[in-house]
Amino acid sequence: METPPTFFRAFGDPAHASVERALSELRSGRPVTIVEGGQALVALGVEALDETAAAALQSLGTAHLVLPSARLRRLGVERSGPGMLALPRIDLARIETLALKIDARVDAPVGPAGPLDGVVLELASLALILPAIVGVPMATELAPLDLVRVPAEAIRTYRRSLARTMRIVSRAPVPLEGAPETEFVVFRGGEGLRDQVAILIGRPDLSKPVPVRLHSACLTGDLFGSLKCDCGDQLRGTVKFMAENGGGVLLYLDQEGRGNGIANKMRAYKLQSQGWDTYDADELLGFGLDQRRFDFAAEMLKQLGVKQVAVYTNNPVKIAALKAAGLDVVEDRRAYGRQTSENVLYLASKRDRAGHFIDLDELAAHRPVTE
Ligand SMILES: Nc1nc2c(ncn2[C@@H]2O[C@H](COP(=O)(O)OP(=O)(O)OP(=O)(O)O)[C@@H](O)[C@H]2O)c(=O)[nH]1
Numbered sequence: 001m002e003t004p005p006t007f008f009r010a011f012g013d014p015a016h017a018s019v020e021r022a023l024s025e026l027r028s029g030r031p032v033t034i035v036e037g038g039q040a041l042v043a044l045g046v047e048a049l050d051e052t053a054a055a056a057l058q059s060l061g062t063a064h065l066v067l068p069s070a071r072l073r074r075l076g077v078e079r080s081g082p083g084m085l086a087l088p089r090i091d092l093a094r095i096e097t098l099a100l101k102i103d104a105r106v107d108a109p110v111g112p113a114g115p116l117d118g119v120v121l122e123l124a125s126l127a128l129i130l131p132a133i134v135g136v137p138m139a140t141e142l143a144p145l146d147l148v149r150v151p152a153e154a155i156r157t158y159r160r161s162l163a164r165t166m167r168i169v170s171r172a173p174v175p176l177e178g179a180p181e182t183e184f185v186v187f188r189g190g191e192g193l194r195d196q197v198a199i200l201i202g203r204p205d206l207s208k209p210v211p212v213r214l215h216s217a218c219l220t221g222d223l224f225g226s227l228k229c230d231c232g233d234q235l236r237g238t239v240k241f242m243a244e245n246g247g248g249v250l251l252y253l254d255q256e257g258r259g260n261g262i263a264n265k266m267r268a269y270k271l272q273s274q275g276w277d278t279y280d281a282d283e284l285l286g287f288g289l290d291q292r293r294f295d296f297a298a299e300m301l302k303q304l305g306v307k308q309v310a311v312y313t314n315n316p317v318k319i320a321a322l323k324a325a326g327l328d329v330v331e332d333r334r335a336y337g338r339q340t341s342e343n344v345l346y347l348a349s350k351r352d353r354a355g356h357f358i359d360l361d362e363l364a365a366h367r368p369v370t371e
Pocket residue numbers: 214215216217218219229231234255256257258259260264265268269278282312313314315318335350356
């Protein structure tokens with residue numbers, strides 16, 4: 001018996017599903033086809049490009065390299081949006097230079113990126129791959145039928161509409177050192193369908209402003225006590241503070257590397273070991289100041305019944321995001337870690353380049369954790 005064409009709809013929006021399939025394809029090193037109005041772009045991340053892939057793409061037509069404005073700036077080209085370089089031939093060494101080498105310069109004219117080039121970078125960002133893509137434009141009917149097809153509009157709207165699909169999948173008490181009355185609540189949905197965890201510490205009174213911290217995952221700092229950042233201190237300091245001060249909600253967000261993913265964060269750390277600062281290293285790789293969005297975090301708070309918040313952060317973007325999502329931010333307070341000789345430049349960069357509220361003198365003076 002044939003299934004009706006509407007069968008899939010029972011399991012969600014097919015356009016969104018195609019985005020999720022495309023993310024998986026890109027991460028697996030396979031190309032995807034972005035389609036809009038009869039036009040298609042067959043696209044593959046540069047990090048998956050080898051001789052075989054290059055030959056296959058070349059057989060489809062003339063390729064180009066899509067790069068974000070941050071990377072173009074590093075290559076000596078100022079542009080407000082992404083751009084593209086024609087690739088008469090897919091030359092792996094040249095592409096690697098243009099996508100990754102520190103002192104590379106543009107060696108050919110850079111054209112404005114087409115609309116499909118722009119959305120493919122959004123897809124790359126969601127897939128946590130390097131934002132450098134080889135694309136072959138063609139008419140939709142000529143694109144290979146066995147690739148995953150994704151409508152451009154579905155990619156444009158994915159993040160925003162997915163925030164609403166966050167749902168609680170499990171919860172359980174997990175007593176923590178210094179915070180015995182703690183519950184972990186796991187949400188699924190949102191960007192890239194990653195699991196996000198809300199940690200309810202104590203019994204905060206939801207009718208009053210609830211102390212809240214949005215903490216982006218930092219494997220190196222949170223778990224291993226890396227000296228390069230202040231994350232581990234902020235995390236443990238927040239748990240302790242909330243436990244001792246009437247409770248609160250800590251959101252532990254799967255946003256490693258300011259949303260760039262652990263692989264790109266280590267690419268950036270390698271550049272940092274050669275002397276680049278945290279934002280310059282990201283820019284060399286093609287990333288803007290910060291890739292994170294926090295609308296899904298606000299949605300988690302709402303689903304937990306939180307309306308008014310006292311937020312603990314030094315990052316003005318987090319405060320603005322909670323307000324924009326309709327939460328009542330009655331107070332914003334600092335969340336300091338420890339200053340070390342290894343992280344002081346990182347903290348100063350966050351203050352000077354991203355406007356974080358960090359007072360290094362105060363931090364050095366009394367090593368507060370959360371105040
Ligand atoms: N790309 C990149 N990410 C980093 C680097 N160092 C730390 N991170 C990431 O930066 C984020 C820091 O998270 P948070 O502590 O929540 O954020 P924050 O923006 O500093 O804001 P507050 O701590 O709330 O003031 C985590 O995702 C880390 O993995 C770095 O050098 N490069």
